[in-house]
Amino acid sequence: MDPATGLRRTLESRVGPWAAPLEWRQTVVSTNDLLKERARSGAVEWTTLLAETQTGGRGREGRAWASPLGGLYLSVLLRPRDESVGLVPLAAGVAVVEAAGEQGVRAELKWPNDVLVMGRKLAGILTEAASGSLGVEWVVVGIGMNVAVDLTALAAPAADVATSLHLEAGTTPQVRDVAAAVLARLSVWYDALHRRPESVVDAWRGHASRWWGMLVQVKTGDEVFRGRLHDIDESGALIVDLEEGGFRSVLSGEVTRLRPLESELGRS
Amino acid sequence: MDLSELKDILRILEEQEITEFELEHDGVKLRVCRSSPPVPAPPAPPGSVLAAPPSPAPPAPVAGAVGGPAAGAAAIGDAMSEEAAEESEANGDSPVPSPIVGTFYRAPDPNSPPFVNVGDRVQVGQVLCIIEAMKLMNEIEAEVAGEIVKIHAENGQPVQYGDPLFTVRPA
Numbered sequence: 376m377d378p379a380t381g382l383r384r385t386l387e388s389r390v391g392p393w394a395a396p397l398e399w400r401q402t403v404v405s406t407n408d409l410l411k412e413r414a415r416s417g418a419v420e421w422t423t424l425l426a427e428t429q430t431g432g433r434g435r436e437g438r439a440w441a442s443p444l445g446g447l448y449l450s451v452l453l454r455p456r457d458e459s460v461g462l463v464p465l466a467a468g469v470a471v472v473e474a475a476g477e478q479g480v481r482a483e484l485k486w487p488n489d490v491l492v493m494g495r496k497l498a499g500i501l502t503e504a505a506s507g508s509l510g511v512e513w514v515v516v517g518i519g520m521n522v523a524v525d526l527t528a529l530a531a532p533a534a535d536v537a538t539s540l541h542l543e544a545g546t547t548p549q550v551r552d553v554a555a556a557v558l559a560r561l562s563v564w565y566d567a568l569h570r571r572p573e574s575v576v577d578a579w580r581g582h583a584s585r586w587w588g589m590l591v592q593v594k595t596g597d598e599v600f601r602g603r604l605h606d607i608d609e610s611g612a613l614i615v616d617l618e619e620g621g622f623r624s625v626l627s628g629e630v631t632r633l634r635p636l637e638s639e640l641g642r643s
Numbered sequence: 644m645d646l647s648e649l650k651d652i653l654r655i656l657e658e659q660e661i662t663e664f665e666l667e668h669d670g671v672k673l674r675v676c677r678s679s680p681p682v683p684a685p686p687a688p689p690g691s692v693l694a695a696p697p698s699p700a701p702p703a704p705v706a707g708a709v710g711g712p713a714a715g716a717a718a719i720g721d722a723m724s725e726e727a728a729e730e731s732e733a734n735g736d737s738p739v740p741s742p743i744v745g746t747f748y749r750a751p752d753p754n755s756p757p758f759v760n761v762g763d764r765v766q767v768g769q770v771l772c773i774i775e776a777m778k779l780m781n782e783i784e785a786e787v788a789g790e791i792v793k794i795h796a797e798n799g800q801p802v803q804y805g806d807p808l809f810t811v812r813p814a
Binding site: 433435436437460462465487500503506507508510595596597611626628 | 742743744745746751752753754755768770775776777778779780781782783784786799800801
């Protein structure tokens, strides 16, 4: 049985008929790049593309995402109504955390949708979209997850900061099962996004609790500032409690944990 | 559908101030987009620095700002800043307003050349820039073919809904 048929059967055993195309390639440059091309030429919603390996997997700001065998490299096409677009990356994060949970791994979300286990990166999500005069035309959610990747073969620094489902669970999960779980859970949260978007925000919060109150550095655009993580708002923006007082909401950027100050250690 | 019926439809759309209309009838497909009369600039979106703890959560800048598909071109046009609107009136240049709140990027990543530069000719659908919010990289496409005559936004800087990003001189 070819892997796409296997995935379809697993998926349909969970959610019922799944009409959209599922394609599983051996090697692609990037599942996101290929699916973006399909999106531009009119591919239907939920068209999904997977690859055994990627030669040019990438993350935010064009950073490389190592994509050896044993990983999940999945891109899925959505065509959401405009008002729900901003929360798609958060919904995807929740779906990935839940898929990890099914394998017995308790993962957490770091804003907006890094998936970590005890601070080590399990999965990354890069969401891309195109907008014209009539609003958002398509959204491609790209998910890279270390399912059973041999982490020792990764180049530094990835090798030092990554983890895998295999390592955390002590089992060897099948990429197919994880892919089916991701798609099934994403379909649930995508539906929720249109009915009750606040439920997506709440679910996200529930998987990010470890971070609240933590002292962090935030890099947004060319600017860097510090503060404590306070919450996210209903649009998914991060709210930071600033060191100098006041709050600030952040729509894009990177959050880095700062080591506790000595004064704080003394206090606790 | 004959000409008088079409005229009637257009008259009703104008009277009712309907900005967008689609009709399919007897194999005829009609789509009308009217530009709205100039309106005052929209109230400033929520600032990035909040004075008080945001509880309850502040209004959703992205979700609220994008506007439904039905709002379409007219809604985006309405949100153009006065500066952009004046410019387009003056010489037929077409402003490209930001459809969302986020961070403006001129290139796909820091090591790549910009999507477009001043003086470039662009085609409809060509990617002009990326606006990022919640790690969603939104490629903004050209709606008219022409020449980029001005780039208003700075790379890596936040843009608000309706901020002018580019000015395109239609070819």
